[in-house]
Amino acid sequence: MMRSKFLSLLIRAPSVCRSMSTATKLTTIDVNDKTGIATLTLNRSPINALNVELLQDLNESIKEIEDNKSRGLILTSSNDKVFSAGLDLNEMYRPDKDRARLLWIKLQDVWLALYSCDLPTAAAINGYAPAGGCLLATVCEYRVMLPKCRIGFNETQLGIVPPIFCMFNFLNVLPRRVAERSLSQGQMFTTEQALQIGLVDDVVSSKGEALDKCTKFIDTFAKVNPLARSLAKQQFRAADLQRFQTERAKDLESFLAFINHPQMQEGLGIYLNSLKKKQQLNAV
Numbered sequence: 001m002m003r004s005k006f007l008s009l010l011i012r013a014p015s016v017c018r019s020m021s022t023a024t025k026l027t028t029i030d031v032n033d034k035t036g037i038a039t040l041t042l043n044r045s046p047i048n049a050l051n052v053e054l055l056q057d058l059n060e061s062i063k064e065i066e067d068n069k070s071r072g073l074i075l076t077s078s079n080d081k082v083f084s085a086g087l088d089l090n091e092m093y094r095p096d097k098d099r100a101r102l103l104w105i106k107l108q109d110v111w112l113a114l115y116s117c118d119l120p121t122a123a124a125i126n127g128y129a130p131a132g133g134c135l136l137a138t139v140c141e142y143r144v145m146l147p148k149c150r151i152g153f154n155e156t157q158l159g160i161v162p163p164i165f166c167m168f169n170f171l172n173v174l175p176r177r178v179a180e181r182s183l184s185q186g187q188m189f190t191t192e193q194a195l196q197i198g199l200v201d202d203v204v205s206s207k208g209e210a211l212d213k214c215t216k217f218i219d220t221f222a223k224v225n226p227l228a229r230s231l232a233k234q235q236f237r238a239a240d241l242q243r244f245q246t247e248r249a250k251d252l253e254s255f256l257a258f259i260n261h262p263q264m265q266e267g268l269g270i271y272l273n274s275l276k277k278k279q280q281l282n283a284v
């Protein structure tokens, strides 16, 4: 209630860029008054690892942007090196059962909200985007990336089976053969490789340019009837959405079974440790 009152006040404010930031600030929303486009920024320090709270916040922000009839949604990160490090591995290692369940449900919700989003969506990938980071980038309709970053679904490299929604995203973006190979090999692509295979649409040298490119992409729909555009998008995605709904419960149980497997736990522990060790080495 308070929140919507606050929002309506902001909407009337005559600023060029109005902020609809959520109270927790794990994501922020800025709506450009000139273009009507909302920029949704991931803002969980240090590396936008997707934990329950960030995913919950992301869901609320997507809904807020849709409800406020923005003209489009641009997803980006406040970190200048990492778009998102993917799922927070601490939620999966020695997990709290209820939180692990919630984590997966919230991830499914975010995917669903973006995959079926009425608005045109674009990702300004201003840093590394492994696994869940790649999921957020490839669920959008357009991607632009900064140089010297990496993107991809590295799950199989970690002994993890990529869920079906990773497959849906890749099949929307890449030729089937490339999608299958890169998912099953857990390939991570440099920015330049990603451009070459079509995983990203463009490469630019700054975040500002990335946001401009995303705005231009969304502007290409300016003269298209919004309902027709939205229904055409839904039509393309209907079969995936139907399959997702059919398999959603099973997908959740598979995830829980998978992360609770002793071998998976051992592997996760080693991997988490190696990430921490990397920092220790850097400090030497």
Ligand SMILES: CC/C=C\C/C=C\C/C=C\C/C=C/C(=O)SCCNC(=O)CCNC(=O)[C@H](O)C(C)(C)COP(=O)(O)OP(=O)(O)OC[C@H]1O[C@@H](n2cnc3c(N)ncnc32)[C@H](O)[C@@H]1OP(=O)(O)O
Pocket (backbone or CB within 6 Å): 046, 047, 049, 081, 082, 084, 085, 086, 087, 088, 089, 090, 128, 130, 131, 132, 133, 154, 155, 160, 161, 162, 163, 164, 250, 251, 252, 254, 255, 258, 259, 272, 275, 276, 277, 278, 279
């Ligand atoms: C039906 C389905 C059935 C089964 C499916 C099962 C599982 C789920 C499957 C798929 C969905 C998605 C899965 C994932 O997203 S798994 C996460 C994969 N992510 C990664 O592998 C990224 C690892 N991180 C990195 O490569 C680098 O950290 C990064 C390039 C992102 C940033 O590098 P930078 O040098 O800037 O920072 P670091 O010093 O490396 O990290 C800082 C700090 O953060 C910790 N860290 C890093 N990544 C994670 C993470 N994903 N979760 C939690 N913590 C992370 C790192 O250890 C450092 O911590 P500290 O030393 O304590 O400061």
